[in-house]
Amino acid sequence: MQIANFPNASASTDGMQFRTISREDRERTSAPGLRTFREIADRFDLSEAERIAILGDPGRSTYHQWMKKAREHQPLSLPLDTLLRISAILGIYKALTILFEDENQALVWLKGPHRGTLFAGAAPMVYMLEGGHDGLMSVRRYLDAWRGGSTGFGAPEGSFEAVTEDDLVFA
Numbered sequence: 001m002q003i004a005n006f007p008n009a010s011a012s013t014d015g016m017q018f019r020t021i022s023r024e025d026r027e028r029t030s031a032p033g034l035r036t037f038r039e040i041a042d043r044f045d046l047s048e049a050e051r052i053a054i055l056g057d058p059g060r061s062t063y064h065q066w067m068k069k070a071r072e073h074q075p076l077s078l079p080l081d082t083l084l085r086i087s088a089i090l091g092i093y094k095a096l097t098i099l100f101e102d103e104n105q106a107l108v109w110l111k112g113p114h115r116g117t118l119f120a121g122a123a124p125m126v127y128m129l130e131g132g133h134d135g136l137m138s139v140r141r142y143l144d145a146w147r148g149g150s151t152g153f154g155a156p157e158g159s160f161e162a163v164t165e166d167d168l169v170f171a
Contacts, residue, residue, distance in 0.1 A: 023077055030078040033086045034070035040093045043103060053129050054089065056082050081133065088136035095143035118142055
């Protein structure tokens with residue numbers, strides 16, 4: 001499997017370069033990633049069907065086989081798509097822990113209706129479950145932008161106050 005590396009401004013402009021993700025790399029990261037996913041899914045109170053959907057809809061028996069191997073620290077090599085989905089969940093969880101003071105607030109945001117244009121009144125969790133890999137990555141990007149200071153589209157009027165010179169303190 002390959003991951004595309006796009007050159008940045010300091011790199012040569014020969015085009016994309018590909019880096020192979022070896023089976024060994026997938027084996028090394030699969031079980032720990034899946035164990036972490038299980039912990040986050042528990043915190044999000046996801047059903048088995050929701051967990052399977054987020055992981056890309058593997059068969060139920062495949063899902064249980066993966067979980068058993070991860071739990072027992074047995075060799076496991078997940079598909080790259082599944083690892084990327086787990087990575088998106090890790091990023092979503094990290095962003096939520098930064099943005100919200102407690103887990104309950106994060107869950108209200110994640111599972112409640114949202115006025116942001118991206119969500120069209122639906123809960124971000126619905127977007128994650130029904131939008132596939134793109135849905136997961138869109139929620140992650142939305143949260144990362146919010147962490148970076150963007151209030152996003154559909155933010156209530158007056159919910160953001162610009163920083164003024166008086167707010168800056170140099171020590």
